[in-house]
Amino acid sequence: MVAVLKTGTGACRSIPAWGAGGCRCDSDVPDLKADNSLKEAAKILPEGWNISIDIERGSAVVSIWDNDGEPIDNSEYEDIDLTQEIKNAVAYAVQYENDHKLADKRRSRQRY
Numbered sequence: 001m002v003a004v005l006k007t008g009t010g011a012c013r014s015i016p017a018w019g020a021g022g023c024r025c026d027s028d029v030p031d032l033k034a035d036n037s038l039k040e041a042a043k044i045l046p047e048g049w050n051i052s053i054d055i056e057r058g059s060a061v062v063s064i065w066d067n068d069g070e071p072i073d074n075s076e077y078e079d080i081d082l083t084q085e086i087k088n089a090v091a092y093a094v095q096y097e098n099d100h101k102l103a104d105k106r107r108s109r110q111r112y
Contacts, residue, residue: 046097064089
């Protein structure tokens, strides 16, 4: 499944918040696609973790927060491909959670 952001004059009418004539879409703007990688990332991302993608003219930034709502510094990945940046953020979250589960398991064994 591929999510498609429709552009052009007809697309604006389907977004109620923009209202009639509120959008300045041009028909020469191509359709934008977000493939299954975003849905797969959402399935794998550990409970409570959050990844956001902020897009503005000329750049896109991936941000990640842990399950306590604390931001994670991922600035070392900022200049790579956006898909890889998302993959790295998910991998970090999964590895962090796995490391903490292992540490918790070791602590619980030491108590007995």
